Amino acid sequence: MKHYQNIIVGFGKAGKTLAGSFAKHGEEVLVIEKDAEMYGGTCINVACLPTKNLITSAQKGMSYSAALTQKTQMVEKLRQKNFHKVADQPTAQVLNAQAEFLDNHTLKVTDESGEEQLTADRIFINTGSTPILPEIRGIRENSPRVFTSKTLLDQTTQIPRLAILGSGPIGLEFASMYANFGSAVTVIGKQSHILPAAEPEAAAQAQQDLIEDGVNFYLASELTEVAAQDGALSLQVQTASGQQEISADALLVATGRTPNIADLHLERTDLQIGNQGEIVVDQFLQTNVSGIWALGDVAGGPQFTYISLDDWRIVDNQLFGNQTRSKQNRPVHASSIFLRPAFSSVGQTEAQLKEAGIAYEVYQMQTAGIPKSQVLHETRGQYKVLVAATDHQILGATIYAEESYEVINLISLAMQYHIPAEGLRDQIYTHPTMAEAFNDLFAGL
Ligand SMILES: Cc1cc2nc3c(=O)[nH]c(=O)nc-3n(C[C@H](O)[C@H](O)[C@H](O)COP(=O)(O)OP(=O)(O)OC[C@H]3O[C@@H](n4cnc5c(N)ncnc54)[C@H](O)[C@@H]3O)c2cc1C
Numbered sequence: 001m002k003h004y005q006n007i008i009v010g011f012g013k014a015g016k017t018l019a020g021s022f023a024k025h026g027e028e029v030l031v032i033e034k035d036a037e038m039y040g041g042t043c044i045n046v047a048c049l050p051t052k053n054l055i056t057s058a059q060k061g062m063s064y065s066a067a068l069t070q071k072t073q074m075v076e077k078l079r080q081k082n083f084h085k086v087a088d089q090p091t092a093q094v095l096n097a098q099a100e101f102l103d104n105h106t107l108k109v110t111d112e113s114g115e116e117q118l119t120a121d122r123i124f125i126n127t128g129s130t131p132i133l134p135e136i137r138g139i140r141e142n143s144p145r146v147f148t149s150k151t152l153l154d155q156t157t158q159i160p161r162l163a164i165l166g167s168g169p170i171g172l173e174f175a176s177m178y179a180n181f182g183s184a185v186t187v188i189g190k191q192s193h194i195l196p197a198a199e200p201e202a203a204a205q206a207q208q209d210l211i212e213d214g215v216n217f218y219l220a221s222e223l224t225e226v227a228a229q230d231g232a233l234s235l236q237v238q239t240a241s242g243q244q245e246i247s248a249d250a251l252l253v254a255t256g257r258t259p260n261i262a263d264l265h266l267e268r269t270d271l272q273i274g275n276q277g278e279i280v281v282d283q284f285l286q287t288n289v290s291g292i293w294a295l296g297d298v299a300g301g302p303q304f305t306y307i308s309l310d311d312w313r314i315v316d317n318q319l320f321g322n323q324t325r326s327k328q329n330r331p332v333h334a335s336s337i338f339l340r341p342a343f344s345s346v347g348q349t350e351a352q353l354k355e356a357g358i359a360y361e362v363y364q365m366q367t368a369g370i371p372k373s374q375v376l377h378e379t380r381g382q383y384k385v386l387v388a389a390t391d392h393q394i395l396g397a398t399i400y401a402e403e404s405y406e407v408i409n410l411i412s413l414a415m416q417y418h419i420p421a422e423g424l425r426d427q428i429y430t431h432p433t434m435a436e437a438f439n440d441l442f443a444g445l
């Protein structure tokens with residue numbers, strides 16, 4: 001049985017960054033990744049970066065096949081770079097094998113050459129999440145035409161008529177992408193509106209803009225059956241106005257992702273599993289078993305690459321720093337859905353502030369009033385920022401606008417460092433930019 005100082009199961013964002021920390025401190029680290037096509041993890045191979053690359057290409061009017069070639073080249077380059085960033089460190093090693101637990105302290109790794117048992121002073125689980133496939137009649141039987149976000153990214157030819165189940169970030173980003181490539185897109189969603197937790201006026205405008213771009217919505221609807229029909233799919237959908245049949249060439253299932261623990265055989269350990277299938281951790285990402293941590297999507301919480309990265313910061317700070325960072329003092333962070341234009345938000349919404357009884361002021365404007373929106377040929381959208389009535393601290397913001405994925409980070413920073421809205425109002429911004437809108441947005445303060 002081989003023993004290591006540190007073993008990381010899964011080559012995700014937190015894991016690969018942590019491997020770098022160990023190498024920097026001269027500690028031995030083994031990173032186990034089951035899929036050689038996944039070195040660098042989900043984000044760079046099959047999620048954030050390839051989707052955004054394709055979304056950008058589609059918005060620029062590139063053909064699907066040219067976009068796919070470019071996306072594939074980018075991913076291969078990033079995968080190589082990520083592999084070497086870890087494997088080339090003198091104290092680090094990458095093992096391409098499937099890992100599972102035999103007990104609290106022993107892992108079994110299996111690859112083509114056989115299996116081996118390993119132990120370590122510390123074990124870090126960073127195995128990500130996996131798509132949830134709902135139990136709907138015909139979904140599994142029609143697998144060649146039923147895709148997840150991962151398998152759809154490998155589709156070599158453009159799908160002319162794409163149906164999408166789920167109107168969360170994955171469903172909407174693929175809807176926007178495929179509509180911009182020129183496909184006919186139909187989104188089937190359970191909820192009556194898209195982005196139900198967001199500011200309703202911005203969410204309604206985003207839905208309207210997607211419709212304008214060619215996306216057809218069946219909301220407050222349920223997909224009840226999938227069947228093969230003349231080389232395509234027939235989808236039975238229960239809508240508010242009755243049963244409808246939709247014909248599509250393929251179905252993307254985007255109904256959420258669950259922590260990836262299935263292959264780990266955690267039943268052989270004392271590790272505690274939560275209600276959402278996540279490995280339960282404390283505020284320092286430590287599990288209930290001494291010497292085992294869990295980071296990223298597998299540990300529950302928001303499923304974002306930047307949260308996985310922040311999980312690394314917490315563990316790194318505990319092991320090598322001043323032990324002040326924890327999940328409890330995670331900095332303010334935003335989210336962006338990469339639609340056309342992008343939908344970004346941070347902090348609380350008006351509904352949440354009302355519910356909490358917090359006094360606030362609303363500052364709102366349409367994107368079309370910002371000169372840069374004309375330059376970018378995308379005038380759709382709106383800014384809405386909520387400010388505390390007492391001291392003008394920013395409580396929340398929704399920016400549905402081109403380049404909002406950059407601008408929203410200014411708001412997060414202001415919130416984190418308690419810069420009041422006057423600070424954003426009086427700042428000198430470069431011109432023309434989408435950020436300079438804050439000069440006008442807060443003019444009435
Ligand atoms: C389509 C899509 C788009 C997204 N877009 C964004 C975005 O724009 N911005 C954003 O912040 N987030 C986005 N996300 C979410 C983001 O990708 C995830 O939150 C993030 O990648 C999770 O990283 P992680 O560190 O938890 O692990 P991952 O990067 O998922 O890595 C886990 C690794 O563990 C390996 N593994 C699993 N089990 C085993 C085992 N038993 N043995 C060995 N290896 C194993 C897997 O093969 C995988 O490589 C997107 C997700 C999807 C699906």
Ligand SMILES: NC(=O)c1ccc[n+]([C@@H]2O[C@H](COP(=O)([O-])OP(=O)(O)OC[C@H]3O[C@@H](n4cnc5c(N)ncnc54)[C@H](O)[C@@H]3O)[C@@H](O)[C@H]2O)c1
Nearest residue numbers: 134166167168169170171189190254255256257303336337
């Ligand atoms: N830009 C980004 O940051 C980005 C982009 C894509 C994904 N992500 C991350 O990936 C995660 C997973 O994304 P997702 O969109 O799959 O999950 P999600 O859980 O956010 O959304 C899933 C949607 O599917 C709906 N749904 C569930 N079951 C359904 C059914 N049977 N029929 C119809 N609708 C159904 C849900 O109501 C929900 O609206 C997200 O939590 C997000 O954090 C982030």
